[in-house]
Amino acid sequence: xxxxxxxxxxxxxxxxxxxxxxxxxxxxxxxxxxxxxxxxxxxxxxxxxxxxxxxxxxxxxxxxxxxxxxxxxxxxxxxxxxxxxxxxxxxxxxxxxxxxxxxxxxxxxxxxxxxxxxxxxxxxxxxxxxxxxxxxxxxxxxxxxxxxxxxxxxxxxxxxxxxxxxxxxxxxxxxxxxxxxxxxxxxxxxxxxxxxxxxxxxxxxxxxxxxxxxxxxxxxxxxxxxxxxxxxxxxxxxxxxxxxxxxxxxxxxxxxxxxxxxxxxxxxxxxxxxxxxxxxxxxxxxxxxxxxxxxxxxxxxxxxxxxxxxxxxxxxxxxxxxxxxxxxxxxxxxxxxxxxxxxxxxxxxxxxxxxxxxxxxxxxxxxxxxxxxxxxxxxxxxxxxxxxxxxxxxxxxxxxxxxxxxxxxxxxxxxxxxxxxxxxxxxxxxxxxxxxxxxxxxxxxxxxxxxxxxxxxxxxxxxxxxxxxxxxxxxxxxxxxxxxxxxxxxxxxxxxxx
Numbered sequence: 001x002x003x004x005x006x007x008x009x010x011x012x013x014x015x016x017x018x019x020x021x022x023x024x025x026x027x028x029x030x031x032x033x034x035x036x037x038x039x040x041x042x043x044x045x046x047x048x049x050x051x052x053x054x055x056x057x058x059x060x061x062x063x064x065x066x067x068x069x070x071x072x073x074x075x076x077x078x079x080x081x082x083x084x085x086x087x088x089x090x091x092x093x094x095x096x097x098x099x100x101x102x103x104x105x106x107x108x109x110x111x112x113x114x115x116x117x118x119x120x121x122x123x124x125x126x127x128x129x130x131x132x133x134x135x136x137x138x139x140x141x142x143x144x145x146x147x148x149x150x151x152x153x154x155x156x157x158x159x160x161x162x163x164x165x166x167x168x169x170x171x172x173x174x175x176x177x178x179x180x181x182x183x184x185x186x187x188x189x190x191x192x193x194x195x196x197x198x199x200x201x202x203x204x205x206x207x208x209x210x211x212x213x214x215x216x217x218x219x220x221x222x223x224x225x226x227x228x229x230x231x232x233x234x235x236x237x238x239x240x241x242x243x244x245x246x247x248x249x250x251x252x253x254x255x256x257x258x259x260x261x262x263x264x265x266x267x268x269x270x271x272x273x274x275x276x277x278x279x280x281x282x283x284x285x286x287x288x289x290x291x292x293x294x295x296x297x298x299x300x301x302x303x304x305x306x307x308x309x310x311x312x313x314x315x316x317x318x319x320x321x322x323x324x325x326x327x328x329x330x331x332x333x334x335x336x337x338x339x340x341x342x343x344x345x346x347x348x349x350x351x352x353x354x355x356x357x358x359x360x361x362x363x364x365x366x367x368x369x370x371x372x373x374x375x376x377x378x379x380x381x382x383x384x385x386x387x388x389x390x391x392x393x394x395x396x397x398x399x400x401x402x403x404x405x406x407x408x409x410x411x412x413x414x415x416x417x418x419x420x421x422x423x424x425x426x427x428x429x430x431x432x433x434x435x436x437x438x439x440x441x442x443x444x445x446x447x448x449x450x451x452x453x454x455x456x457x458x459x460x461x462x463x464x465x466x467x468x469x470x471x472x473x474x475x476x477x478x479x480x481x482x483x484x485x486x487x488x489x490x491x492x493x494x495x496x497x498x
Contacts, residue, residue, distance in 0.1 A: 002164050002225070004120075006095070006108040007149035008127065008140045010087075013104040014044035014080050016136050018073060026135075030071040033060045043075040047137070077103070087131075088234040094127055099231040105153075107146055107231060120161050143167065146231070147223025151178035167224050172198030179219045185212050240278075240333035242266045249288050249325020253317055256285070256326070260313055261306070263331035268304040277302025277339040283313055285326035293320045300361045300373075301393065302337040308359060315366040378402045382453055383463075384412060384494060406449065407467065409477045409495030416492035419478070426484035429466040433478065435493055440476070444469040448480070461489075467497065 010016065019026040025046070031054060032044040040060040049070065054063055063070055081102060088106050091098045097109035114123035120142055131138045141152035143162040148170055152162060155178045162170045171178065174197050176189045189212070194200050200208065201220070209217055221227040242263045250256060260283060271277055279302050284294040295316040303309055320326075365373055376388045377398040387403070421430035429445035447466035461482040469475045475497035482489035 002144045003109060003111045004114075004142060004144060004164070005146050005149045006110045006124065006127070006140060006142050007101075007146065007153045008091075008106045008108070008131070008138055009150075009153045010084070010104045010106075010131075011137045011139060012044070012047060013084065013136070014075065015046045017080060017083055019046075020135050025071070028071060029054075029067060029069070030073065031060070031063065032073050032075040034075040080104075085234065087136075089236050091127070092234070092236055094123070097231065098234045100234060101150070105150070107149075109231065110142065124160065143170065145223055145225045146229045147179065147219065148225075150180060151223060154178060168201060171223060172196065172201065176200075179216070179223055181216055181219060185216050188212060240267060240270065240276075240336055242331045244329040244331075246327050246329070249322075249327050250285075250329075251322045251325045256317055256320060256322070256329075257310075257314065259329040260317070260331070261310055263329060264306045264309055264313075267331055267333060268306050268309070271304035271333075271336075271339070275338055276336050277304045278309060278333040279303075279335040279337050281309070281313075281331060281333045284330045284332075285320055285322065286328040286330075287322065288324050288327050291323070293322075293326075295319055296334075297362075298335075298365060300358045300365075302339045303358075303362075304339060308362070312362055312366050315363075382451055384408070384451070385415060388412070407497070409475075409497045411496040412477075413494055416479070416494045419491050419493045421478075421491045427464075429468055430478065430491065433491065433493070440470045440474075442468045443471055451479075465494070 014032050015030070018030070018032070027048070028046070029049045029052070030046050031042050031049055033040045034043050035041070042054060042056050042058045042060060042063060044056060045054045049063075049067075052067065054067075054070075060072060064072075084100055084102065084104070084106070088098045088100050091106060091108060095108040095110050095113050099107040099109075101107050110120075110123070114120040117123040117126055124140055124142060128138055128140050139153045139160075141149045141156060141160045141162065143149040143152060144164050145167060148162055148167045151171055151174050152160060155174045156170075159170075176186055176194055176197060178197060181189075189200075192211075201224075205217060208220070218227060222229045244259050244263055246259070250259060263283070267278070278299065280296065280298045282294055282296045284292055286292055295313065297309070297312040297316065299309075299312070361373055375391050375393075377391055377396065378400050379387055379389050380400050381387045417435070420434040422432050423430050427448070429447060430442055432439055432441045434440070445466055445468045448464035449466075450462050450464050452462040453460070463479040463481055465477060465479040467475060468478055476493060477495035477497065478491060478493055480489045480491050
């Protein structure tokens with residue numbers, strides 16, 4: 001019996017990812033860009049923009065000239081690759097063999113699987129319906145070969161399930177691009193008048209090799225099933241989970257502590273053997289009355305130190321309500337990362353600066369919540385609110401240096417807040433301004449400092465920033481958006497100097 005393959009094509013993977021992050025973008029025209037040969041080039045566009053003729057490869061400046069209202073965002077291929085892998089791991093519930101076909105496809109070896117859903121059609125409909133409900137635009141096809149499934153998913157017009165042995169018939173009406181050929185080969189075929197695969201699929205192999213090369217023959221024979229196509233299956237992330245059943249229900253804090261320590265020792269022993277460490281962990285207790293109680297902790301860097309992790313959990317043990325008793329304990333590391341040799345050495349040496357900082361932050365997070373602790377790194381953007389990013393890991397390194405040539409406020413507002421001002425002359429700082437109902441009188445001022453947005457993102461006037469001081473010595477960072485003369489500019493408060 002021949003093998004069967006399902007190909008799933010995520011037509012708008014990059015823009016669907018953005019729309020899931022910011023649901024307000026779903027019905028708006030927007031695009032993703034990346035620098036290329038000194039220009040900002042479109043890498044992906046939303047469905048509404050695609051209908052307007054915007055496609056990958058176009059220059060962002062040209063698109064903005066035609067559609068000034070379009071929103072633009074930097075492309076993030078790393079995040080898209082991670083998302084595709086996560087989607088592939090999710091598909092393991094439909095097939096034990098799932099492979100990633102970058103940048104926007106998944107391949108499933110479904111041999112022996114569809115009958116569990118009542119046949120190939122219900123199987124296909126179940127998968128595509130789940131993805132579409134999740135906000136992804138997908139096309140999928142089933143065939144005897146990966147090549148034919150890929151071709152039908154990308155270029156097929158109607159039938160998405162190709163009967164076994166019908167690869168040649170399914171491919172005949174499709175364009176040569178359906179064979180996954182390189183651009184040079186497709187251009188040569190275009191010059192020779194080949195518009196459909198059926199026009200050359202019967203030509204002798206030696207003639208095709210002489211004209212188009214060996215790579216073209218490989219793709220054709222893979223699609224027809226003459227040559228096998230190897231897959232690299234997705235390996236699901238290992239589950240870091242330890243269980244401890246109890247002979248008698250545990251009701252005391254000391255008993256819970258003993259169980260926690262045993263589980264930590266077992267889990268950290270596995271971490272040592274694999275060079276891993278815990279970033280987040282969940283400790284659960286299954287009570288005799290059927291209820292489940294749990295506590296969770298997070299660390300600023302991966303840790304496999306039993307004493308350190310036990311101290312973090314110990315702070316929250318009083319939150320567990322044993323009631324009539326707990327008969328089963330589990331400890332799961334829900335986020336695991338590699339531990340470097342240098343980091344591990346810090347636990348056993350006298351110099352523990354980084355480790356001490358990490359432990360301090362972990363202890364604080366255990367009391368006030370990990371969401372209350374933030375670390376910021378600089379980014380290469382002009383707008384102040386975009387020039388910093390929030391990170392959670394102590395190991396992440398900045399991509400650029402902090403700017404120190406200009407004074408910047410200690411407290412920068414996430415978004416500039418509008419204020420009412422009194423200005424004597426157009427280029428002068430305000431004499432006073434009203435903020436949250438209070439009038440602030442300015443006694444000293446310095447500026448302006450003009451900050452313009454990146455040219456490929458420019459969608460409005462520049463900002464002129466002023467540092468001003470009030471009668472009490474408090475200092476503020478204000479800016480004027482726009483210039484006097486063309487239209488009335490707006491004033492905003494953006495930060496406080498301490």
